[in-house]
Each structure stands twice: as C-alpha cells, then as structure tokens.
Amino acid sequence: MTTTQSRPRRWRLTMVGGACVAAGLLGAAAGSAFADEPHRPTAGKFHADAYQADGSLDLRQVPEYVETLDRQGNLVGYVDTDRMLNPDTDPDEPLGGYDLLDERTWDPVLDGDLKTVVGHMVPSYGFLPLGDAPPDRSELAQVTEIIEKQTNAIADE
C-alpha cells in the first residue's frame, strides 16, 4: 500500500523538478537572447515634460537622438542628444573660441537609421546637407550681442 502511494508521488515530484529545470534552461536561453540583442536607441522629440518648472531639463524625458529641423522647419534627421548637450563633448577651444564655421563645432545629423550622416548642424546657420558648400558668413543668423559693463564692478585678476 505504501509502495503504490509513494510511486505516483515520486513521479509527480520528478515531473515538477524536470519542469523547473526546463523552465530554468528556457529562461536562461531567453535571457541570453535578450542580452545579445543590440541596444535600440530612442529617437524622437523632447517630451513636453522634459522642460521642468525649475528650469532644468529632465533627461529621462529626452530621447537619445532628437528630431532635427532645418531652417524652414522640415524634419531632416536626428542629432545625438548627448553630443549636442553634453559640454564634455565640446572641443577644448583657445581663448576667444573657434570660428563658427570651423567644422569641429558642427554636429552630425543622422538619417532615420541613426547611422548614416546626412548633413551637419552648423552653429548660427542650421542644417547643412552633406556635400553642400559651407555657408557664407553673411548667411549666418543675425545675432544681437549684449555686452554689459557695470561701472562699480570688481575687476578680474
């Protein structure tokens, strides 16, 4: 009697154990498959909530590649947000800075595949398609400069 009752129990335990092992193996395989899957960068617009009420930018609401417009407002591609906003990626410049038309200051604009360069964002000019001649200095945006001088200011060293 004891023998006949314990056999199905052992069988059930064996089945459950086997199922657990199989599930573990499947899970490991699935995990491995996901781990091998390349990271898909996010691309799109800054979410409206990215602009915080305190004047900060919530980077969790910012895609890795931001939709980029030309001067007429047409979507032309995507710019690497980190490269665009991260001051650590700016080149070290001599006192007075590089000329705006120096290509070291330009940001590449990528196609929808986020790999193919279709042009550059030129400071104070905007989108320059790949292969086009650099803009003439007269084509740069009109800048209003304000130099403030306080007469009671303390001079620097």
Added chain:
Amino acid sequence: MNEGLRKVVWRGRSLPALLSLILVAFVFLASAAYAAASSGNTYKATAFSPGSSSYTRICIEAEVDTVPGNYSTTRAYYNYPCSSSRTMSTGYLGTKAWGYRDGSYCGSSGYYYNSSSATGYGIGMVLCSDPAGTQAFHTTALGRIWETWGPDPDKYYYVGSVVSPSQNS
C-alpha cells in the same frame, strides 16, 4: 518665477567632468534660494567657477522672447547670490543657446564670447522657424568661462545651463 540648472549626469570620466557634476549639484541645491530673482520667460542658474580661489560666481539666463527668439546670457559676479558684478577680460565669458520647437531641435548659436571686457555677455537670435498655428518654443542657455585658476587652468569651463519656460505662438 523659477530657475535652476539642468540635472545632468553625464558619463564623464575626467576631472573637469567631475567638477561639472559638483557644480551641477551645487547649483541645483542653490536654485531654490535664488528663485525669486527670475521672472517672465527667463530662467537663471548660479554656479561657482571651477577655480575656487578666484571666487567668481556665474549666473546664466535662458530666455525665449519675441517668439521665436532665443536668448542666452552669462554674467559674472563677485558674490553669491549674484549681486556684485565682476568685470571679466575679453573672451572670458562664453554663452551658447539652443532652440527647440515643439520638442524638436532647431539648431544652436554656437559659442560666442565677449569681445571686450564685460560683466555680462548675452546673445539673441532666431533659431526656429515659426509657421502658422501654435507652437511651443524653448531655449537652453549654457555658460562658459575662461578659468585662470584651479587644477587645470587656462581653459574654458562649463559652468551650467538652464532651460527657458515655454513660449507659445
């Protein structure tokens, strides 16, 4: 009526990056105390220059006004919170503006630097087109100073950035 600094956690590995991070943290903490100084469509942030022995404080303003104009200003002060101006030599103050329309990037001004000694230096330009209909515009302003003090002197340092509130048209 608010101001502050972009909360940035970049993957910097260098000392300047670490200094920037410290500055960011400081400015963020200091922002509440300085909030009353901002108004309208302007935001301000305050930061120390990286070379602590120079005691220069920097205030940065981002503004979007006269839609869709983008404005960025960097001002130097001797004290905190930015009330006693400090004159900086030619090229020492840098400022840069980015423009956004409805969350899309329109372009940047690039860095501009003061062409004569100044306590503050600002630029304004139109970076985004303004088609018919209603759009939301933003400006991000970034400040940079030429630092002659500190562990790695005689170079430009990032001192903070702010994002303007939305200006609709």
